[in-house]
Amino acid sequence: MTDSALSSQPLWWEDAGAPEAPAEAPLPAEADAVIVGAGLTGLSAARELARAGRAVVVIEAGAPGIGASSRNGGMVGGGHRLSSSELEARFGPEAAIGMLRETHIDSLDYVLRLIAEEGIDCDLQRTGRFRGLHAPHLLDAAQREIGRLQDLIGLEAHTLGAVEQQAHVSSKLYYGGAVYPRHHALNPAKYLRGLLAAAQRAGAEVHGNTPVTGVRRAQGGGFAVATARGTVRARDVLMATNGYTPGFAGALRRRIIPVPSFIIATEPLGANRVRALFPTGACIVESRDRHCYFRPSPDGARIVFGGRAAMIPIGPEAAKRELSRLMEEVFPQLGPVAITHSWRGFTGFSFDFLPAVGQIDGVWHAMGYSGSGNAMAPWLGRQAAQGILGEDAGAFAHASLSPRWWNRGRIGGMTPWYMPAVDAKFRGRDVMLRYRGG
Template sequence: MKQIPYWLDTAPPLPDRSGRPLPDQADVVVIGGGLTGLSTALHTARKGARVVLVEKDKVGSGASGRNGSMCTQGITITTGQARERYGQERARELYDSFRHAVDLVEELTLKEGIDCDFRRSGRLGVAFKPAHFERMRAKQRDLAENFGHETTLIGPGELRTELGSDYYHGALLDPLSAGLHIGKFVHGLAEAAERAGAEIHERNAATALRRTSAGGFEVETLNGLIRARQVVAATDAYSDGALSWLRKRLICVGSFIIVTEPLGEELAREIIPNARLVVDSKNIGHYIRLTPDNRLAFGGRARFAPSDPASDRKSGAVLKREMAEIFPQLANVRIDYVWGGSVGFSYDRIPHAGENDGLYYSGGYCGHGVQMATYMGRALAEMMDGRPEANPWRGLGFPKVPVPFYNGTAWFLPFAGAYYKVKDRFY
């Protein structure tokens, strides 16, 4: 069993972008080589700016290369919560930004020629309990009436046409969500950014950041100092001490994925006949999809633990057991891959982006960063070019995690995990 992301293992080999001489000046320095950083670099370079991106490890080594590869519609909180907090009009704007974000990912694959298996295969939200299906009924109405989004309800009796399992109690199908091969997309985005003129420096962490009297920044990196007019923190759940302001605002939650051996066409079609992206309605739920070569990728938070090699193996064992409960046909299949990563959650469970003391940032995508991080890269380029209205999350603040002395180490997560397990059991 390999302990690396299937998506990175099956993408074309990456060029080595480490050890390049760092210029001493740029218009914009982007810190972090995930989807936020790469998309910012691409869209800022397209405007003619000199952009230098520094990445601590390799491009895509953070969450962007190790996720569920689902580019889905729908906001990170319920539409009801969004309406209650922000009013119907703003809630609609935020909801629509996810739709535009999926469109942008598609547009980039087409315009930049990124061959990454992007396909609008649809998202099947499956109900873990009958009560959850009733909520889906109300959600379907709300989406159609207030958010211009048509979805299809699938009753428990018809669910076998979509899923080879009797575990769930109905589903809501959104036709617009897309699956893609995230490893290929991340690589393609890096190449597109370079074609636009951005420089990428791998294995070169930013270690400190200082404002200059002229209003710009000095960024200290492992390979030297670089000055820039503008700096973007694109480090999300992988933010370290150099970006402690961001760390104090994010809760990093471990999420894990196993990938089976290839199942063959017949078994794959039995499990997910229409190759949908499947997400269940539990609090500690699962995200499930077929890979382009007909393996099953089965993800979840498993143990509410941080990711490291030993923890990933333990979480993999939990996921394997849960997969066999849902799909007994897969009880004896081999698991070829297991890995984990950190998902950046904000305290109020919406993404946040803006400028703090001259530093631009975007993160806290709460498990919806494939599309939103890519979208926010373009928004950041516009914001830095004097168009703050390009930021759908403008004016929403960015609350600190309200835990005394919190510095980004979420010691309380096992307690939260226990609470959600109880909730899943009884509600």
């Protein structure tokens, strides 16, 4: 089947509309807090600070949420890349348990409460999530880790063997996996739009199409935030830019790797055909380095399929071809289908795969979600607001975004100079895995 015209915009924008900047208004000369970045992190922090009575200004280079916040796969739930034992060895038992609780329980509870309290219509569905394992030995490790998490934080999760997994994903690619029944799915563009409205209702000013050009200490205390439309002075500044951290914020930029993530959407296939592949309607992620993630669309009629088609930006057609190949590996029974949408966004990875909230040279940050931002970004935005208010910023204040001195220089403004070599290595490994059937 041949594709019609391929849209490079997210499927989500068809229902939600493309993100748009609010009507231009003069920037105030002063505020209690300036937040740079109007994605999930920044808008959540703005809502919390405004509700606490602070004068808050959010400044975004483009339209609020134009980046990964409105482009991601729309899966909501906890996930951590370091094991519980690794976290405990690095941070001690108390901090490790706090991080695990915030990752798996507190952040999800917060987001669900926020959506309910603000009446955000974002196609929220409790679908559950299944994590497919690409090798037999990983099942034992998953069982041990889940058992430990159940003991430490009461996590609701369980493992399934290769036969039982067919209840969640009709694929023979995996050797069993883990089920997280409390995880949800949503339309991220509607989610972002609702959070923007909530922040504005709380009293936060949000300014789009206003690139920030610098942040410096101001005479007499606080900071001066320079923009293309003027300067705002504030007592506190929060950088909420994650994978889109700008060049002037060099200390933060050296701590974050912007990694592109690519997503395609199929033509409407019909609810019955999609349900045959996703019997419970669950969101699916996997353990392979390709890190494919896929789910039914909110109406149940399409497949939304994402993954690392490349480690550098590539065009929509190239991404479509690679992700279609990967989708065929997962669902060979699907056969040829047309792809109607192919888009990308930049996630922000830290070098230790941990997010962090804290201060560098007095400027607050919350970022480094490493691909798990729909729950953690609003949560750590909230935690950063707590820190600004003089309260406990939570367990991820123990984490630090460790820099690499060589992580400087961008190709085309976004791609780190070393990513083409990483991409070549990634592709070589991909060929070997296919050759070995891994």
